[in-house]
Amino acid sequence: MSAQEPRLDPERWWTRLWKFFVALLGLSFFIASLSSGYLRRLPNWEWWELSARILFGLLALVLAAYLFLKRRGKLAREEAAPTQAAYPFPKFLDSLWTEGARRITSESVEDNASNGKKPVDSKGTGESDYLRPIAIFTELIMNVSKHRVRVAETVDVEGHMMVQRVIVEFDLPRGWEQAKFLYLPVLHPVKGELVDNFHLRDAQDSSLTDLTYEETTRLAAAGLRLLMAFGDKAVIAAESESVVPPVAAEASTEWPDAAMVAKEKDLLTLLAMRGPVDIEPMQRTINEILETFEVDDLTKGYLRRYVLELCGAYPIVAVVDPQIVAGGRVLIKYERTLMPASVTAAAGSSEGPPARSRRAKFGVKRWRGLMRIGMGLRPAQVAVPISLALTASSYHLRLNAPESKYVFEQHLTCSHCDQLVTPSWVGSRPGVKRGPVGTAKCTHKAGVEPSAHRFDDRHYFRLQRRHGQNFVHLYMRGFGAAKPKMHDLQVVARFKEVPPGSRLQAAVTAFATTVLVIVVGYMVSNHRVAPESDYPAVILALPAVVASWFGIASERNALVGGSLLARLSLIVSGVLSIASIVTYLMTAPTEAGSSPPPPQVSLLGVTHKAWIALSLLSLVNFVYIYYRFVLKLIHYRDLMRRKQGHGSTMKIA
Numbered sequence: 001m002s003a004q005e006p007r008l009d010p011e012r013w014w015t016r017l018w019k020f021f022v023a024l025l026g027l028s029f030f031i032a033s034l035s036s037g038y039l040r041r042l043p044n045w046e047w048w049e050l051s052a053r054i055l056f057g058l059l060a061l062v063l064a065a066y067l068f069l070k071r072r073g074k075l076a077r078e079e080a081a082p083t084q085a086a087y088p089f090p091k092f093l094d095s096l097w098t099e100g101a102r103r104i105t106s107e108s109v110e111d112n113a114s115n116g117k118k119p120v121d122s123k124g125t126g127e128s129d130y131l132r133p134i135a136i137f138t139e140l141i142m143n144v145s146k147h148r149v150r151v152a153e154t155v156d157v158e159g160h161m162m163v164q165r166v167i168v169e170f171d172l173p174r175g176w177e178q179a180k181f182l183y184l185p186v187l188h189p190v191k192g193e194l195v196d197n198f199h200l201r202d203a204q205d206s207s208l209t210d211l212t213y214e215e216t217t218r219l220a221a222a223g224l225r226l227l228m229a230f231g232d233k234a235v236i237a238a239e240s241e242s243v244v245p246p247v248a249a250e251a252s253t254e255w256p257d258a259a260m261v262a263k264e265k266d267l268l269t270l271l272a273m274r275g276p277v278d279i280e281p282m283q284r285t286i287n288e289i290l291e292t293f294e295v296d297d298l299t300k301g302y303l304r305r306y307v308l309e310l311c312g313a314y315p316i317v318a319v320v321d322p323q324i325v326a327g328g329r330v331l332i333k334y335e336r337t338l339m340p341a342s343v344t345a346a347a348g349s350s351e352g353p354p355a356r357s358r359r360a361k362f363g364v365k366r367w368r369g370l371m372r373i374g375m376g377l378r379p380a381q382v383a384v385p386i387s388l389a390l391t392a393s394s395y396h397l398r399l400n401a402p403e404s405k406y407v408f409e410q411h412l413t414c415s416h417c418d419q420l421v422t423p424s425w426v427g428s429r430p431g432v433k434r435g436p437v438g439t440a441k442c443t444h445k446a447g448v449e450p451s452a453h454r455f456d457d458r459h460y461f462r463l464q465r466r467h468g469q470n471f472v473h474l475y476m477r478g479f480g481a482a483k484p485k486m487h488d489l490q491v492v493a494r495f496k497e498v499p500p501g502s503r504l505q506a507a508v509t510a511f512a513t514t515v516l517v518i519v520v521g522y523m524v525s526n527h528r529v530a531p532e533s534d535y536p537a538v539i540l541a542l543p544a545v546v547a548s549w550f551g552i553a554s555e556r557n558a559l560v561g562g563s564l565l566a567r568l569s570l571i572v573s574g575v576l577s578i579a580s581i582v583t584y585l586m587t588a589p590t591e592a593g594s595s596p597p598p599p600q601v602s603l604l605g606v607t608h609k610a611w612i613a614l615s616l617l618s619l620v621n622f623v624y625i626y627y628r629f630v631l632k633l634i635h636y637r638d639l640m641r642r643k644q645g646h647g648s649t650m651k652i653a
Helices: 013-034 045-076 090-103 131-142 213-234 258-271 279-290 297-311 352-374 387-391 501-525 535-552 564-587 609-640
Strands: 148-156 162-171 182-187 196-202 316-320 329-338 381-385 394-400 405-414 425-427 444-446 460-463 471-477 489-497
Touching (some): 213 297, 405 460
Antiparallel strands (some): 148 162, 162 329, 196 329, 425 444
């Protein structure tokens, strides 16, 4: 069950001594590859020395790669051991079975072993206080998309983490007003997943209590007993005003033989499992257990849905006072912290030519992501799964970026095949190769396109158009009621800096570098520099200082970072500035009164070849970064000038 990360094994002294020897040998080879003159006594020593230096350089590179791979292999063992599914002990299983029967009989909230009285309910009706809340909980688990009428999700990416805020609106089943309290499952995290910084509130932002793991497991056991005892009568029907059947609960929970007790405990074992489970084997196991159940097919269907939902997920259940319910509706809010993972971590599958193209694409993305990390930049792309849309009738997602960013690109895609979701898609079972419409892991397939001027009422989605805003707004309807459901859909958004941003800084730095390099190159080419003067070298160092300052002064606390192009341009400007200093020290005149050489090829009056090359590189760097800056400036202006339509656009001066 443990998912604790293992310790790094300490290296033994001979291992450390061996690595030190390899590092010392590699350093010797590296120094030898940079040295010269040690083979002058040999005939044709130039050729032998060149070959030796190349050989020493290759050996140093091989030894460095060896040490790097050894160290990386050791750090890779920091990966936590996978959490294994664990089954409960028989003693705990027996207590669950006993608790499930007791909760739906005559147990009251005030019941305890110290009062010395026979347990009765708090209303005096002979019915357990827990019976109706358990029945409502069971219905909410089995028909989650029916009773979650609206879900509004907001994800803020300001900072190093992502903060998820969700508002869930429940349409409660009939009979809620007769319950003394309510159990509302608000979140279904996968078993084995920790929920960080979780806060649960009601519509007035008052804190709500939630059940512990043991309490939730006992509640699930009571719901299972309720379904097995009453069957379809325990499920809230539209024509019924009561949540539970008007029968004596104590007489209806006695099983005719020990075989039914054993089968109930088999299902309880699946409910009480800890750790992540594979759903497909669980589904086969549930079908095998229910195959010999002496109940009607409708009850078997209810039991299958109930156990399948709870065997792989751990519901976080809020305890709600019915007084905050208005017209059968109640709002629940929760907030938690998410730890984002890189969207370029996967390398794609190995399914034919499409997979090879995906692998190449992911390879480019990984190197690009590594370059961004190496340059101190945050990711520019965020992928958010929309699993909550599959649990509600209506779903809103708002993905907020920092105010200094705007939405450059936004798509609703499948996380497996990376294709854009279309209105014609329908759900399907995974495991079948789908060619151009998906992979074997996808849960979608192409459906029938609606005719012109018609719409398909199965499901609907819409993304807010880009108007230069810093957020993504997605609206989805009907995806929770679809059968089978389309899992693993995600919103992928790319963000760019709001102009002027870091590209203007890079353009200004590139312009200053270009001007100084050309001026100093012109002065050196025409011998207009005083001998032994250090002022040009000092002036040429300014762009390097400015470039390093702009690079350090970037946003460090934003998850969505700056421009990779701007950072590359700043690096180029700094490198050219340093190269021009070295070139000046090597080409500066040493004697006064010398005449300039006759003019040959020149660039803006610069005739020295080294200075022509530096001036040309700096000019190209400036022109390209300025071109990209102007392009983004115009693109952002065009986005802001878009109209919303229907006369709803607000105009600003």
